[in-house]
Amino acid sequence: MSGILDGLSDARLYSACVVVVLYLTTCAYFLWPRRRPALVATGGDPTLIAFASQTGFAAELANRTAQSLQAAGAPVMLASLQQIDNRILKQTRHALFVVSTTGEGDAPDPAAGFVRDVLDGAVPLKELSYGVLALGDREYDNYCAFGHRLDQWLRHQGATALFDVIEVDNGDEGALRHWQHQLSVMSNSPDLPDWEAPRYDRWRLTARHHINPGSAGDACFHIELRPQTTDVKWQAGDIAEIDPRNSTWDDKREPLPHREYSIASLPTDGAIHLLVRQMRRPDGEPGLGSGWLTAGARVGDDIAVRVRPNPNFHAPQSNVPLILIGNGTGIAGLRALLKARITEGRHRNWLIFGERNLAHDRFYGEEIERWRASGQLERVDQVFSRDQAERRYVQHGVVECGDELKRWVSDGAAIYVCGSLQGMAPAVDAALSEVLGADLLEELAITGRYRRDVY
Ligand SMILES: Cc1cc2nc3c(=O)[nH]c(=O)nc-3n(C[C@H](O)[C@H](O)[C@H](O)COP(=O)(O)OP(=O)(O)OC[C@H]3O[C@@H](n4cnc5c(N)ncnc54)[C@H](O)[C@@H]3O)c2cc1C
Numbered sequence: 001m002s003g004i005l006d007g008l009s010d011a012r013l014y015s016a017c018v019v020v021v022l023y024l025t026t027c028a029y030f031l032w033p034r035r036r037p038a039l040v041a042t043g044g045d046p047t048l049i050a051f052a053s054q055t056g057f058a059a060e061l062a063n064r065t066a067q068s069l070q071a072a073g074a075p076v077m078l079a080s081l082q083q084i085d086n087r088i089l090k091q092t093r094h095a096l097f098v099v100s101t102t103g104e105g106d107a108p109d110p111a112a113g114f115v116r117d118v119l120d121g122a123v124p125l126k127e128l129s130y131g132v133l134a135l136g137d138r139e140y141d142n143y144c145a146f147g148h149r150l151d152q153w154l155r156h157q158g159a160t161a162l163f164d165v166i167e168v169d170n171g172d173e174g175a176l177r178h179w180q181h182q183l184s185v186m187s188n189s190p191d192l193p194d195w196e197a198p199r200y201d202r203w204r205l206t207a208r209h210h211i212n213p214g215s216a217g218d219a220c221f222h223i224e225l226r227p228q229t230t231d232v233k234w235q236a237g238d239i240a241e242i243d244p245r246n247s248t249w250d251d252k253r254e255p256l257p258h259r260e261y262s263i264a265s266l267p268t269d270g271a272i273h274l275l276v277r278q279m280r281r282p283d284g285e286p287g288l289g290s291g292w293l294t295a296g297a298r299v300g301d302d303i304a305v306r307v308r309p310n311p312n313f314h315a316p317q318s319n320v321p322l323i324l325i326g327n328g329t330g331i332a333g334l335r336a337l338l339k340a341r342i343t344e345g346r347h348r349n350w351l352i353f354g355e356r357n358l359a360h361d362r363f364y365g366e367e368i369e370r371w372r373a374s375g376q377l378e379r380v381d382q383v384f385s386r387d388q389a390e391r392r393y394v395q396h397g398v399v400e401c402g403d404e405l406k407r408w409v410s411d412g413a414a415i416y417v418c419g420s421l422q423g424m425a426p427a428v429d430a431a432l433s434e435v436l437g438a439d440l441l442e443e444l445a446i447t448g449r450y451r452r453d454v455y
């Protein structure tokens with residue numbers, strides 16, 4: 001990355017860097033979209049934050065993104081897409097793109113040169129890992145089209161997506177919190193403050209069971225939360241956000257950042273079910289969110305919860321076959337999807353799940369077996385990594401079932417992956433690429449038949 005800075009160290013850009021210090025503390029500057037924005041770097045190996053904005057919102061969010069990463073001690077370089085060329089991209093290791101869509105699915109005007117000079121060509125970007133925040137509005141036909149075009153182009157150049165494109169429908173707060181969550185993961189700063197404090201509802205903790213006693217892994221708890229208000233709706237694939245100490249109601253201290261958990265149930269269950277692994281911090285203290293849900297709060301207590309719609313992980317609308325792949329607590333999101341499919345009478349479902357030991361880690365094993373025996377779940381492959389001499393993971397299961405997987409995909413199957421971002425998701429991606437071919441996998445991603453909810 002220093003190469004970029006070397007390349008940019010002429011007097012013009014030096015003065016631009018000085019300007020940007022003011023710029024970071026003055027959002028108003030950013031709301032002036034045609035003004036030539038500057039690059040900022042604060043030493044080390046900076047993350048490039050590049051934005052394309054028509055009316056200023058993407059610029060403002062890029063600015064907030066830069067501030068969050070800087071608060072976490074991560075060096076950043078902030079730039080408009082109009083300043084980015086192939087040379088800069090080739091020298092960049094980490095980049096975040098915050099881009100809106102305008103016109104009829106077009107790039108914002110300031111990015112026209114980038115589209116012509118960069119996006120219409122090719123450049124090898126194997127060293128680059130990136131994330132895209134795509135701003136748009138579902139009222140338009142080409143929803144978030146420019147964000148997706150940029151993402152596809154980056155994938156084509158060999159760059160690695162850190163996570164799937166986060167779409168922001170008309171400034172949706174939940175999607176923005178999801179982006180903030182990714183920033184805390186990227187900067188290894190679990191306590192980054194929320195940009196806006198979410199509004200929570202009261203839910204009662206009505207049940208909590210330790211479901212993997214004796215496991216070689218950390219304890220996992222099945223948790224049930226019942227709403228204390230009526231008309232609460234969610235869909236399979238949605239996320240529960242919790243306030244880790246009910247600070248919105250009970251104390252006057254600075255609110256803590258929220259934590260996200262995949263919902264494992266449907267509204268017809270009458271409760272949100274979660275599967276939460278109790279994490280420990282380096283000092284041995286329980287994690288903020290998982291500690292609160294699994295030990296801090298008592299059964300019968302009220303918990304501050306908010307549901308975040310996660311349309312990218314909703315079940316397919318048509319009756320296509322569904323392949324569900326996951327590990328560990330990832331079964332939570334997959335269980336809700338399976339329940340939704342079964343409720344709709346859609347039984348062409350295949351679960352490929354990985355954990356450590358059959359004896360302790362068969363999460364929701366009896367239920368899954370019941371669904372399989374009754375034909376509501378056509379096929380189940382469980383891979384237990386420590387039940388044999390060599391380590392076997394879910395990605396090995398994917399490769400071993402390759403021929404059958406190809407048949408399902410040629411029958412129109414969609415593939416949904418839920419679970420660990422580190423380890424599982426990239427390995428499953430590589431396994432799917434090996435089985436299906438990189439081009440077909442990319443095509444599935446573009447057409448919404450390959451979706452991931454990984455953390
Ligand atoms: C979309 C989504 C869905 C999710 N679904 C689930 C789910 O279904 N089930 C589930 O269990 N989890 C799920 N998660 C993960 C969950 O949101 C939390 O990240 C997880 O519970 C850990 O949070 P925590 O507050 O308990 O731990 P934290 O207090 O945030 O600690 C997390 C980790 O960071 C490390 N850490 C913390 N503080 C520091 C520090 N100061 N310095 C260095 N390292 C530190 C600790 O080692 C710990 O392992 C999901 C996440 C996302 C984004």
Ligand SMILES: Cc1cc2nc3c(=O)[nH]c(=O)nc-3n(C[C@H](O)[C@H](O)[C@H](O)COP(=O)(O)O)c2cc1C
Nearest residue numbers: 053054055056057058100103105136137140143144
């Ligand atoms: C004239 C106009 C055209 C737009 N066209 C699209 C579109 O085709 N697809 C889409 O998803 N959003 C579209 N939007 C919504 C914007 O992407 C959305 O409002 C975004 O938050 C604007 O961000 P910006 O201020 O950074 O440009 C359009 C907005 C305007 C005003």
